Amino acid sequence: MSARPKIAALATIVHKYSHAQHFVDRFLEGYGWNGRHHRPPMDLVSLYVDQIGENDLSRARAQRFPGTRIYPTIAEALTLGGSRLAVDGVLLIGEHGNYPRNEKGQTLYPRYDFFMQTVKVFEASGRSVPVFNDKHLSWSWDQAKEMVEISRRLGFAFMAGSSLPVTWRTPSLEMPLGCRIEEALCVGYGGPDSYDIHALETVQCMVERRDRGETGVEWLEAYRGDRFWRAHHERVWSRELFEAALCRSHTLQPARAGFNHVLPTLDELKTLVKDPIAYHYEHRDGLRCTMILLNGLVQDFNFAARLPDRADPFSTQMYLPMPPGRTTLANFFSPQVNNVERMFLTGRPSYPVERTLLTTGLTAVGVDSLFLGQRKLDTPHLGIAYRATEESTFWSS
Secondary structure, eight states, X not given: OOSSOEEEEEESOOOTTOHHHHHHHHHHHOEEETTEEEOOSSEEEEEEESOOOTTOOHHHHHHHOTTOEEOSSHHHHHHTTSSSOOOSEEEEEOOSSOOOBOTTOOBOOOHHHHHHHHHHHHHHHTOOOOEEEEBSSOSSHHHHHHHHHHHHHHTOOEEEEOSGGGSEEESOOOOOTTBOOSXXXXXXXXXXXXXXXXXXXXXXXXXXTBTTOBOOEEEEEEEETHHHHHHHHTTSSOHXXXXXXXXXXXXXXXXXXXXXXXXXXXXXXXXXXXXOEEEEEEETTSOEEEEEEOTTTOSSEEEEEEOTTOSSOEEEEEEOOOOGGGOSOXXXXXXXXXXXXXXXXXXXXXXXXXXXXXXXXXXXHHHHHHHTTSOEEEOGGGOOOBOOOSSOOSOOO
């Protein structure tokens, strides 16, 4: 590795508030960290941008930072126009842009294609470097599994996932390592194959710390619309954990004017939430978890779990402070970039890619269950066992 590592960013599109802008600008400009302005000790030297729109920011960034060049192909971005790998780390930001959707409603972002073109350069060069993949690995389970298998075969550090596991928490709590968990739940917002990955990663970064570590998932069943309300009424998931998670929300919509401290009744929930969605699933060790999306009720991600040695639910919010008026960068990307920086410097991932392999699989199965009429689906392919890191990686400063 050179004295100042050289980083390449491969992006689907770069415009204001796109994920790529959040990453690229932090590597170029720096960002606030622990009360000071932090500049990454590395240089973003190359960009590949798949789609250039009218609101493109990549060309302006390249003009303002002469050390950063836009290349027409992924191979050239990784070799800096030469014949061999010439960078020390790769950012793969395959989010946003105009891409087709399949019959299940999944956006076919080219993350796998970007990854495979990157690996082709690694193999031709006889060496590899750390890679970070934003959000879930792929819309396809087979592609996601192959990506992780290739990273293991070639021996490079590979990290992926959402910003939810590493952002602030209110209150600032970590699941005790080696604890027992009886049930866990997340209440968030958004849609399938988009924000469900954020809610699933919220749950997984907490429950992976239980006494046996992660054991994999046996089955998943999706609920939507009226079927969701029946399951909620019949307590398919814990009403106590549901309410504990809602109590952590900063954005809970009032059901009655002037009484925003009142938890909505079931009838009031139905007036606020028009299209509720849940993925309810069971791990191989018997732990049951539920991911719930309630658009119209909340605009944040809130976690709750039942631990046998606690009288009250263990609960917290993964805090995503949006900029006032959306005039600045969203601060919750800063801890994610900081963890990626650490991987580029050390050659070791801050947290296991197996977490995101599992949540990628759960996202795909959740979409399948909805597409197949909310059918319960067995998941023998999700027998993914791993251990969480002892060190907490969320931003607690």
